Amino acid sequence: MKILSVNAGSSSLKFTLIELPNREVVASGLFEKIGLPDSKYTIKYNGEKIVKDRALEDHSVAVSILMEELVNNNIVKTLDEIEGVGHRILHGGSEFTKSMLLDEDVLKRIAKYNELGPLHNPANIMGVEAFMKVLPNVKNVGVFDTTFHQTMKETEYLYPVPYEWYTDYGIRKYGFHGTSHRYVYKTISEYLKRDDLKVISCHIGNGGSLCAIDSGKVIDTSMGFTPLAGIMMGSRSGDIDPSIIPFVMKKTGKTAEEIVNDLNKKSGLLGISGISSDSRDVENAANEGNERAILAQEMYAQKIANYIAVYNNMLNGADVITLTAGLGENSKNMRKMIIDRIKSLGVKIDDEKNDFRGEFRLISTDDSKIPVYVVPTNEELMIALDTMELISK
Ligand code: AMP
Numbered sequence: 001m002k003i004l005s006v007n008a009g010s011s012s013l014k015f016t017l018i019e020l021p022n023r024e025v026v027a028s029g030l031f032e033k034i035g036l037p038d039s040k041y042t043i044k045y046n047g048e049k050i051v052k053d054r055a056l057e058d059h060s061v062a063v064s065i066l067m068e069e070l071v072n073n074n075i076v077k078t079l080d081e082i083e084g085v086g087h088r089i090l091h092g093g094s095e096f097t098k099s100m101l102l103d104e105d106v107l108k109r110i111a112k113y114n115e116l117g118p119l120h121n122p123a124n125i126m127g128v129e130a131f132m133k134v135l136p137n138v139k140n141v142g143v144f145d146t147t148f149h150q151t152m153k154e155t156e157y158l159y160p161v162p163y164e165w166y167t168d169y170g171i172r173k174y175g176f177h178g179t180s181h182r183y184v185y186k187t188i189s190e191y192l193k194r195d196d197l198k199v200i201s202c203h204i205g206n207g208g209s210l211c212a213i214d215s216g217k218v219i220d221t222s223m224g225f226t227p228l229a230g231i232m233m234g235s236r237s238g239d240i241d242p243s244i245i246p247f248v249m250k251k252t253g254k255t256a257e258e259i260v261n262d263l264n265k266k267s268g269l270l271g272i273s274g275i276s277s278d279s280r281d282v283e284n285a286a287n288e289g290n291e292r293a294i295l296a297q298e299m300y301a302q303k304i305a306n307y308i309a310v311y312n313n314m315l316n317g318a319d320v321i322t323l324t325a326g327l328g329e330n331s332k333n334m335r336k337m338i339i340d341r342i343k344s345l346g347v348k349i350d351d352e353k354n355d356f357r358g359e360f361r362l363i364s365t366d367d368s369k370i371p372v373y374v375v376p377t378n379e380e381l382m383i384a385l386d387t388m389e390l391i392s393k
Contacts, residue, residue: 002133003085008127010019017070045087055111058130059130060223079135087141091114096147098147099386110142141390147178152219173221174227177221178325179221179379180382202324203325206326234270235268245259305341323375335374339363346369
């Protein structure tokens with residue numbers, strides 16, 4: 001069966017066409033600058049690559065063109081081969097505790113959370129509506145970034161603020177990257193043939209979050225009410241003292257929104273290094289002796305190590321630590337910097353085993369108290385698997 005896994009942004013639409021159950025990627029691609037003058041798209045399949053500049057007035061036009069290309073290039077013989085479309089949806093609030101078949105009513109319920117994910121949710125919904133229009137007979141499934149974290153207890157998801165902020169405005173920790181953490185947990189528990197694992201999952205890419213998981217249930221996660229909280233990231237600050245915001249507002253005359261924008265886009269590795277939010281640039285500068293790049297890397301590694309120590313405590317001793325996403329999968333240097341900062345947990349990295357990128361591997365020594373694995377994430381596959389399950393019911 002072929003399933004399309006879709007991630008729609010406000011002006012983009014990313015897709016992967018996956019054959020299940022053998023998990024083969026049949027085609028993948030990206031429609032960019034939808035609704036803007038210089039829109040274009042790229043489709044990769046079978047070693048071929050299509051790149052075209054073409055007017056993409058809206059998401060429905062992009063979906064129609066995608067369908068045309070799939071048929072014209074014989075990627076599918078007829079559109080009937082596409083049995084389901086799975087959509088990444090950022091925010092399902094506290095209401096959505098698992099992936100869902102989508103219809104107009106469910107979309108209306110999801111739209112209630114647009115306010116909590118204003119950059120993503122309306123765009124995700126637009127993507128679903130485009131597929132409903134172009135492929136009216138194909139079932140759509142919503143896979144939320146927030147659902148995996150819905151098992152957290154009140155003690156973890158509440159903030160110690162006036163309780164009415166929670167009851168009146170829904171202010172609580174929601175957590176994000178849930179699909180990635182869930183995929184990593186599933187992969188490592190299948191590999192180790194255990195469904196009772198206590199895992200500290202570290203998703204460290206441009207955005208980053210850690211997650212403490214016990215037997216498939218999330219105990220705690222580092223992102224919060226929004227994806228700005230937790231560890232230091234590429235351009236996001238992670239946790240800071242909230243009093244900094246009104247203080248800097250007074251000093252600079254900026255609005256609260258402008259300061260939050262600085263915390264989202266001008267902080268993290270970029271803010272400290274002054275060079276880039278891309279860890280490769282920061283790493284290169286650090287290797288050349290740039291002091292702020294070295295400082296940025298040290299801070300970055302330390303914040304992650306601190307969260308690992310806290311989560312090890314919450315799990316009463318983790319069985320496994322996993323690293324994934326851009327840096328976790330590819331940066332042997334950052335992996336080493338992090339693991340070297342959790343020596344107090346008896347965790348030790350094996351430099352020879354750590355010398356690779358982009359694969360599933362054990363990177364800790366035989367006598368490391370907690371084994372550390374690199375587990376490449378695959379959110380697209382997780383979305384496709386959920387879709388297959390729901391449409392087959
Ligand atoms: P993601 O958001 O998961 O795509 O991760 C993006 C981050 O991963 C960026 O900061 C990249 O610099 C980083 N990254 C990707 N490849 C490498 C690499 N080979 N070495 C170091 N960092 C990398």
